[in-house]
Amino acid sequence: MSDLEPLPASRKFTVSRRPEKFADRITTRIWLEEPSSENPYVAKASYCHGYNILELASKRSFSDVIYLLFRGELPNEHEAELFASLMVSFINPGPRHAATRAAMNAGVGKTDPSNILPVALSIFGGEHLGSGEVEPALRWLRKNLKKSPQDLARELLHTVGSSDREGDFHVAPGFGSFYGSIDEMSSAIAEQLLRLPAAGPVMKWAAEFSKILNTAQMGWLSTGVVAATLADLGFQPRVAPGIFQIMSAPGLFAHGIELASKPLTAMPFPGAATTSSRSRRNEG
Amino acid sequence: MKDKKSAVSTSIWDHNRGVVRSNIGGWVIGKGVVNRGYEMMEDFVGKLSYMQVVIFNATGRMPERRLADFFEAVHICLSWPDPRIWCNNIGALGGTSRASALASTLAGTLATDARSYGIRPLLEGLAFIQDALRQYKEGMSVEDIVRKEAARHGGKPSMMGYARPIAKGDERVPALERVREEKGFPVGEHLALAFAINDHIAQVYSESINVNGYVSAFWSDQGYTPEEAYRIMAVGVSSGVTACYLDTRGKPAGTFLPMRCEDIDYQGVPPRELP
Numbered sequence: 001m002s003d004l005e006p007l008p009a010s011r012k013f014t015v016s017r018r019p020e021k022f023a024d025r026i027t028t029r030i031w032l033e034e035p036s037s038e039n040p041y042v043a044k045a046s047y048c049h050g051y052n053i054l055e056l057a058s059k060r061s062f063s064d065v066i067y068l069l070f071r072g073e074l075p076n077e078h079e080a081e082l083f084a085s086l087m088v089s090f091i092n093p094g095p096r097h098a099a100t101r102a103a104m105n106a107g108v109g110k111t112d113p114s115n116i117l118p119v120a121l122s123i124f125g126g127e128h129l130g131s132g133e134v135e136p137a138l139r140w141l142r143k144n145l146k147k148s149p150q151d152l153a154r155e156l157l158h159t160v161g162s163s164d165r166e167g168d169f170h171v172a173p174g175f176g177s178f179y180g181s182i183d184e185m186s187s188a189i190a191e192q193l194l195r196l197p198a199a200g201p202v203m204k205w206a207a208e209f210s211k212i213l214n215t216a217q218m219g220w221l222s223t224g225v226v227a228a229t230l231a232d233l234g235f236q237p238r239v240a241p242g243i244f245q246i247m248s249a250p251g252l253f254a255h256g257i258e259l260a261s262k263p264l265t266a267m268p269f270p271g272a273a274t275t276s277s278r279s280r281r282n283e284g
Numbered sequence: 285m286k287d288k289k290s291a292v293s294t295s296i297w298d299h300n301r302g303v304v305r306s307n308i309g310g311w312v313i314g315k316g317v318v319n320r321g322y323e324m325m326e327d328f329v330g331k332l333s334y335m336q337v338v339i340f341n342a343t344g345r346m347p348e349r350r351l352a353d354f355f356e357a358v359h360i361c362l363s364w365p366d367p368r369i370w371c372n373n374i375g376a377l378g379g380t381s382r383a384s385a386l387a388s389t390l391a392g393t394l395a396t397d398a399r400s401y402g403i404r405p406l407l408e409g410l411a412f413i414q415d416a417l418r419q420y421k422e423g424m425s426v427e428d429i430v431r432k433e434a435a436r437h438g439g440k441p442s443m444m445g446y447a448r449p450i451a452k453g454d455e456r457v458p459a460l461e462r463v464r465e466e467k468g469f470p471v472g473e474h475l476a477l478a479f480a481i482n483d484h485i486a487q488v489y490s491e492s493i494n495v496n497g498y499v500s501a502f503w504s505d506q507g508y509t510p511e512e513a514y515r516i517m518a519v520g521v522s523s524g525v526t527a528c529y530l531d532t533r534g535k536p537a538g539t540f541l542p543m544r545c546e547d548i549d550y551q552g553v554p555p556r557e558l559p
Binding site for chain 1 (some may be wrong): 292293294309387388449547550559
């Protein structure tokens with residue numbers, strides 16, 4: 001790099017404020033707080049997308065109001081049924097999921113209970129069967145919806161072949177093998193959700209896609225079911241990870257707090273790691 | 285194990301079930317703590333700087349002390365106690381909410397796993413300068429490298445590491461330049477190219493290199509990959525977040541940038557009847 005000028009010792013660095021215009025106030029389309037006439041910091045009424053929160057609290061379900069928060073409108077009867085059913089179906093990733101085990105580790109260590117969910121949800125953000133997989137899954141489904149699901153599945157299976165891969169393989173985000181085979185639980189959940197009237201074109205497309213994958217011991221994964229259902233309910237891809245975190249949070253916290261009243265010995269502590277690293281103690 | 289009906293092999297899971305298999309090492313109770321062939325209590329404690337161990341744990345390679353000192357200087361550069369900076373703001377909000385110091389520090393730190401600022405842009409910063417050097421060696425001029433990047437961003441010189449939010453220029457660059465010179469590191473080919481890009485965009489766009497562009501080039505000269513630099517710097521801002529936590533933790537709860545109802549500009553639908 002001899003033709004590049006070496007750094008002159010006298011190089012000048014100056015720092016000045018960029019003439020950017022920042023907002024005077026935070027804006028939101030979600031929540032309105034009407035100030036009390038006595039104290040401008042105190043709200044006398046709150047509205048979620050125009051609906052009084054007290055009225056919502058007395059007449060609508062938790063899942064309806066979650067839907068309202070993100071979609072701006074309340075769900076109709078069929079949408080409400082599908083969304084509520086999805087949320088119950090994935091209320092708990094189960095005690096073997098890495099995020100649940102993170103919750104358990106946090107719990108058994110007696111962290112503050114308020115720390116359990118942030119810990120667990122951070123791990124749940126992963127791209128392998130976590131919320132990090134549902135956004136790409138939803139984008140992938142929307143991008144491929146016009147293709148034949150059968151042809152695409154065959155093409156992908158042909159492309160990936162049956163190589164000597166170790167572990168699981170996701171042929172597309174949200175779809176693949178689960179411990180080397182079909183994820184029976186996710187398939188059963190998808191089947192049940194598909195029977196509901198609000199199940200739409202994305203779920204139906206993904207079901208056809210999964211059927212072909214089944215021939216290669218692959219199919220729906222939890223993340224694929226969540227992505228396809230949220231797509232049919234009109235949720236944007238960027239919203240999907242948070243919705244998946246919200247629906248799985250109860251199970252994660254339940255397992256974490258269950259361990260919080262138990263001693264450290266309540267969880268396995270395996271033997272020392274078997275390791276192949278050689279000693280470097282006598283190296284120069 | 286193979287399931288007879290489906291011929292599904294679960295051997296990789298059976299092999300790892302209930303057994304920790306590590307390529308690194310671990311604690312052997314009563315004997316010591318093995319870390320990639322070293323015994324930590326004997327070989328590390330009191331002999332290495334903490335930052336050397338951080339880099340070793342993040343890359344598997346042991347850096348010389350002066351290089352670890354440079355990384356440490358970068359951590360100081362990211363540890364500003366200004367609660368207007370987004371991650372630090374989270375720390376201050378934790379303090380005013382009486383969240384714990386650790387929860388607040390980690391919450392602010394996690395926010396820097398972001399595209400607009402913080403630690404994640406290092407991935408793009410190192411990738412950019414490494415790719416730019418490859419193109420330069422293939423014959424592309426500095427002007428063309430910048431023009432090509434600008435074309436991808438609507439004509440703006442939006443290379444990662446050049447220009448920054450809020451301000452033009454970056455006071456951390458001359459500070460780290462001083463450290464580099466004091467530690468005796470020469471200007472490598474990535475850093476030389478980074479300064480050439482800096483000079484060009486200063487002339488054409490009135491922009492300049494920022495701390496990301498500078499350290500991305502320097503660390504590329506030291507042989508680090510984008511992912512390695514990102515791992516080493518994972519909690520790079522944490523100390524500044526803690527400082528901002530401390531400031532609001534010492535004041536009455538709920539008094540950090542309090543807002544009246546009217547301070548929020550509501551632009552949604554007006555109040556309506558529930559169907």
